[in-house]
Amino acid sequence: KQEVTQIPAALSVPEGENLVLNCSFTDSAIYNLQWFRQDPGKGLTSLLLIQSSQREQTSGRLNASLDKSSGRSTLYIAASQPGDSATYLCAVNYQGGSEKLVFGKGTKLTVNP
Amino acid sequence: DAGVTQSPTHLIKTRGQQVTLRCSPKSGHDTVSWYQQALGQGPQFIFQYYEEEERQRGNFPDRFSGHQFPNYSSELNVNALLLGDSALYLCASLKTGKVTQYFGPGTRLLVL
Numbered sequence: 001k002q003e004v005t006q007i008p009a010a011l012s013v014p015e016g017e018n019l020v021l022n023c024s025f026t027d028s029a030i031y032n033l034q035w036f037r038q039d040p041g042k043g044l045t046s047l048l049l050i051q052s053s054q055r056e057q058t059s060g061r062l063n064a065s066l067d068k069s070s071g072r073s074t075l076y077i078a079a080s081q082p083g084d085s086a087t088y089l090c091a092v093n094y095q096g097g098s099e100k101l102v103f104g105k106g107t108k109l110t111v112n113p
Numbered sequence: 114d115a116g117v118t119q120s121p122t123h124l125i126k127t128r129g130q131q132v133t134l135r136c137s138p139k140s141g142h143d144t145v146s147w148y149q150q151a152l153g154q155g156p157q158f159i160f161q162y163y164e165e166e167e168r169q170r171g172n173f174p175d176r177f178s179g180h181q182f183p184n185y186s187s188e189l190n191v192n193a194l195l196l197g198d199s200a201l202y203l204c205a206s207l208k209t210g211k212v213t214q215y216f217g218p219g220t221r222l223l224v225l
Contacts, residue, residue: 004155031212032212034213034214036216041201041221042218042219043117043203043216043217043218043219044156044203044205044216045216046213046214046215046216049212049213051212089155089156091155091156093212098161098168099144099146099161099207099214100146100158100161100169100171101146101156101158101214102158103148103155103156103157104155105153105154105155106155
């Protein structure tokens, strides 16, 4: 069964700390993996997309890595800010899924001033 | 350039009723997918429409149906509503050949 797991479910850190969010998936046959941000009661904002042939992607203070062989991805957030507080979702586009995304349950991040 | 739009933003229904949710894709996009997100959960894939046909379906009962119009907009219909259908319904659009999906703000459905 194609599943996505995110650990931890919740994380609280002081402002300025660097942090890592983890995502694991059960099948290495993927097209791509995408990290999203979701604010309470809102839709999803795409942060980073990593193709299966890539090892990492960077955007500003965010860096996402992909290790297909171990079925893992990490989202690294540098110098966290209170505005980074949100739920972060990892989604995998498995091969043969025709752009269907399989999501984890998310990590709820709180950055305290 | 307007992104993905959905209507209505919020909806309250009672058990047994029927509901229709609407989605307009991002300009230039031709593929629309629908997801259900229960509270505290990740979104679950319902189905995907392309060229006005259902291309793929997730593990949802036949009470969930959809439609795509020639202008690529889409509707999600849910019949015989159950309390468990209460969720945020998200629409995502994609341009064929591209990889990034763009999500709308969602419709919050509450079934009483």
